[in-house]
Amino acid sequence: MTPHLEDLFSFLRFPSISTDSRHAADVRACADWLLAKLTGMGLTARLHETPRHPVVVARNAHVPGLRTVLIYGHYDVQPVDPLDLWTSDPFLPEIRDGRIWARGATDNKGQMMAHVLGVEKSLRESASLPVNLIFLFEGEEEIGSPNLASFLLQHRDELRCDVIAISDTGMVAPGVPTLGYGLRGITCCEAILRGPKGDLHSGLFGGAVANPAAAIARLVASMHDPDGRVAIAGFYDQVRPLETWEREMWARVPSVGDADFLEVTGSPGLFGEPGYSSAERVWARPTAEVNGIGGGYQGEGSKTVLPADAFAKLSFRLVPDQQPEVIMQQVKQHLERNCPPGVEIEVVPGHDGKPYLSDPNSKFGLAAQAALRAAFNAEPVLIREGGSIPIVQTFRDILGADTLLLGLALPDAQIHAPNENFPVANFEAGILLNQALLKELAK
Amino acid sequence: MTPHLEDLFSFLRFPSISTDSRHAADVRACADWLLAKLTGMGLTARLHETPRHPVVVARNAHVPGLRTVLIYGHYDVQPVDPLDLWTSDPFLPEIRDGRIWARGATDNKGQMMAHVLGVEKSLRESASLPVNLIFLFEGEEEIGSPNLASFLLQHRDELRCDVIAISDTGMVAPGVPTLGYGLRGITCCEAILRGPKGDLHSGLFGGAVANPAAAIARLVASMHDPDGRVAIAGFYDQVRPLETWEREMWARVPSVGDADFLEVTGSPGLFGEPGYSSAERVWARPTAEVNGIGGGYQGEGSKTVLPADAFAKLSFRLVPDQQPEVIMQQVKQHLERNCPPGVEIEVVPGHDGKPYLSDPNSKFGLAAQAALRAAFNAEPVLIREGGSIPIVQTFRDILGADTLLLGLALPDAQIHAPNENFPVANFEAGILLNQALLKELAK
Numbered sequence: 001m002t003p004h005l006e007d008l009f010s011f012l013r014f015p016s017i018s019t020d021s022r023h024a025a026d027v028r029a030c031a032d033w034l035l036a037k038l039t040g041m042g043l044t045a046r047l048h049e050t051p052r053h054p055v056v057v058a059r060n061a062h063v064p065g066l067r068t069v070l071i072y073g074h075y076d077v078q079p080v081d082p083l084d085l086w087t088s089d090p091f092l093p094e095i096r097d098g099r100i101w102a103r104g105a106t107d108n109k110g111q112m113m114a115h116v117l118g119v120e121k122s123l124r125e126s127a128s129l130p131v132n133l134i135f136l137f138e139g140e141e142e143i144g145s146p147n148l149a150s151f152l153l154q155h156r157d158e159l160r161c162d163v164i165a166i167s168d169t170g171m172v173a174p175g176v177p178t179l180g181y182g183l184r185g186i187t188c189c190e191a192i193l194r195g196p197k198g199d200l201h202s203g204l205f206g207g208a209v210a211n212p213a214a215a216i217a218r219l220v221a222s223m224h225d226p227d228g229r230v231a232i233a234g235f236y237d238q239v240r241p242l243e244t245w246e247r248e249m250w251a252r253v254p255s256v257g258d259a260d261f262l263e264v265t266g267s268p269g270l271f272g273e274p275g276y277s278s279a280e281r282v283w284a285r286p287t288a289e290v291n292g293i294g295g296g297y298q299g300e301g302s303k304t305v306l307p308a309d310a311f312a313k314l315s316f317r318l319v320p321d322q323q324p325e326v327i328m329q330q331v332k333q334h335l336e337r338n339c340p341p342g343v344e345i346e347v348v349p350g351h352d353g354k355p356y357l358s359d360p361n362s363k364f365g366l367a368a369q370a371a372l373r374a375a376f377n378a379e380p381v382l383i384r385e386g387g388s389i390p391i392v393q394t395f396r397d398i399l400g401a402d403t404l405l406l407g408l409a410l411p412d413a414q415i416h417a418p419n420e421n422f423p424v425a426n427f428e429a430g431i432l433l434n435q436a437l438l439k440e441l442a443k
Numbered sequence: 444m445t446p447h448l449e450d451l452f453s454f455l456r457f458p459s460i461s462t463d464s465r466h467a468a469d470v471r472a473c474a475d476w477l478l479a480k481l482t483g484m485g486l487t488a489r490l491h492e493t494p495r496h497p498v499v500v501a502r503n504a505h506v507p508g509l510r511t512v513l514i515y516g517h518y519d520v521q522p523v524d525p526l527d528l529w530t531s532d533p534f535l536p537e538i539r540d541g542r543i544w545a546r547g548a549t550d551n552k553g554q555m556m557a558h559v560l561g562v563e564k565s566l567r568e569s570a571s572l573p574v575n576l577i578f579l580f581e582g583e584e585e586i587g588s589p590n591l592a593s594f595l596l597q598h599r600d601e602l603r604c605d606v607i608a609i610s611d612t613g614m615v616a617p618g619v620p621t622l623g624y625g626l627r628g629i630t631c632c633e634a635i636l637r638g639p640k641g642d643l644h645s646g647l648f649g650g651a652v653a654n655p656a657a658a659i660a661r662l663v664a665s666m667h668d669p670d671g672r673v674a675i676a677g678f679y680d681q682v683r684p685l686e687t688w689e690r691e692m693w694a695r696v697p698s699v700g701d702a703d704f705l706e707v708t709g710s711p712g713l714f715g716e717p718g719y720s721s722a723e724r725v726w727a728r729p730t731a732e733v734n735g736i737g738g739g740y741q742g743e744g745s746k747t748v749l750p751a752d753a754f755a756k757l758s759f760r761l762v763p764d765q766q767p768e769v770i771m772q773q774v775k776q777h778l779e780r781n782c783p784p785g786v787e788i789e790v791v792p793g794h795d796g797k798p799y800l801s802d803p804n805s806k807f808g809l810a811a812q813a814a815l816r817a818a819f820n821a822e823p824v825l826i827r828e829g830g831s832i833p834i835v836q837t838f839r840d841i842l843g844a845d846t847l848l849l850g851l852a853l854p855d856a857q858i859h860a861p862n863e864n865f866p867v868a869n870f871e872a873g874i875l876l877n878q879a880l881l882k883e884l885a886k
Contacts, residue, residue: 019744079746085641143744170647184646188745197709198528201859202732203627203830204613206760207724208704210714213733214667217755220660226783261651266640271653271785281650289645290656291748292739297756301462301586302631302793303522304758305734305859312660313740315747317649340669342714350745387646416748417642 012093012102018076027053041120050147053139062132070134070161073112074141077104078416085418105422107415111167118434130442144351152398163364169385169407173255177372180405181360182384185318187328188350192311193343200306210342213295216310222338223288230288232334240320253381264411282386287317324352353390367440368404375433455536455545461519470496484563493590496582505575513577513604516555517584520547521859528861548865550858554610561877573885587794595841606807612828612850616698620815623848624803625827628761630771631793636786643749653785656738659753665781666731673731675777683763696824707854725829730760767795796833810883811847818876
């Protein structure tokens, strides 16, 4: 195994699941390992405490007159359940079929480590970097970066930069370099319905009192029209329509046709908002998704209860110019107004983040395209991303810098799902990309 | 503790959960204990194997010319989850506030043991019984008695009887003796929806493929009109309308008003089919209930997945003259026709049983009323039951005998739920009731 892969495997072995308090010590150990790695490379690195998981910042010796580039990544990962669907242990990385299999392999440890190792390589090759570099790595991305904005405010001066680069998004296909210039935002909540004071016998009481499991179904169903449009009042009011040039450009992007979506997801059929292609639905249209629904008997066989309560975990992907707070207000109002009779509703808001849009042909956008061309020896495509990196809009708000999204994830990377993986080739290309990017941005 | 309670506590300590294969040995041990108890009383008792859990049959020495009375009960119990809501261990019975707390305390071990101990008492007092008695106790009632009908067919001659008595239903209130003359039937199924081949990242794919958790919500919601009527085509076609005399009689039954239903269930409000009182909804109108719904992330916090599949466990309480097979056909057709696009549906049928209706003022009905009057020193009320004991209709079909439902359960017995309980007074009254019943039926 190459030293590059050895470093990545060490990094992947930490079960740094930020949402689960039982893994707090693992998140901390992962940050400590990262700090040691960056210091060992000759950077000045420091671990900063936050109310939950630490931020790690590292920099080279900055030289007046050089461009300052901030590279952001996150060392925390998503939970791993359902564990029984993993072919190998999510925290014992393996290479099979040219891919690295582990939780975090793509999101984000693999992509983040490519930047770290690209810098290490450049420093070995020429003792210095062509730019003033700042690495900013957090441990709370998967829980919505609750402490990063205040960290940026507190450290605004030392984090000042000309441009930001992040590899935490996707390539449309293997070998097709991809520059992202937009991201969806997000807002989340959980709706909890409470009925009888305890589970009831469905024979003795069924018919006379509301069933919270039936009520949560009716409530969730009310969020969409039968054709797939979100039915929450005002939801689309602030949505910026797709530009003609974008729709034409995206129609020519390879591997993002409807047939590709069907194949990658394995779904029995496509379904979504009428009037848009699958790529347009994911990159530029908002959604209301049920991430989890539950209530009543979950075990083997049957149990004729009328459950005491039921829940739905909901998330909404947002596009410019939707505002998370406005949407959450509309969602809350919709859920409360559509709550079926006979149950009580509680809406617990979750994390949120703004959508992001920038110009892919700006000065730095063109530099990113050149770096992608050099690293992959192919013409880059320009897309928006369906995922959310709320911190990107926060960077613009607080640091005043735009972000280049240089994604290395493949469509079948299985991020947030069992059997997450990352091609070794993408990892190695990511190291080259980092070197080319710093050179291009220095010009 | 009285010897009666000691016997009941021994019986309650067996975790005889029939639906859970891990408890098969406990069910068997419970049957063995029962066999020994009945034999020890001087009855001729035998344990009969079935494909799953055994049937225990016992009888006195039958005398030509005497009436033959079959008393049925079941020694299996429901699962106990959610376990953390129990105040005391479900299988370590305790007496608190004059009640026995344990799984099975009411349903059905407590009521069943009252009959056993009533017979033991009569045999001690007078060495013989006034009737030819058959005890028929099964271990599969809570899973729909899958093997009892074939057992009845095989043993039709030795089980021939004039009338059947069961204490496995409810009293409308403490101290109000209650004769049940009808039962709802039941049919169950599970609907499983399958979408993408694995859980997907809701940012990368949300909007382009159907979400099975959203689809199960839409499908479940389609089963009811917003006002609470079941919306499955043909569902009400065979429902026998309530008789005027029944509605008038029930309006005078104490403790079954809407306010009582609210108090007993602790629901925030009543909800059900328009045009009927709560008692009428439960005793004489059919339902479609969601016993469990699930899909996607169930843990702490949030996880932005688009789940691969989702399910709903459904049961339908039926009234005369609905036929379980016809209703299940209608349900299946409804679910398949209303399955949202982009997911595949599988409908797995479960157990079923016919509804039951008899004349409460028949010869044996009047005898039962007299026995209830004697045991409780109060005038009995005549009701139907919302629960299902499918075997009652099967008894009529195979043995040709009607069943007297002499329920001892209170409305807050918490059967099928945490903190199941049974008043000691009802247990003792049940013993007297058995003695009075055999005397009245002998006349």
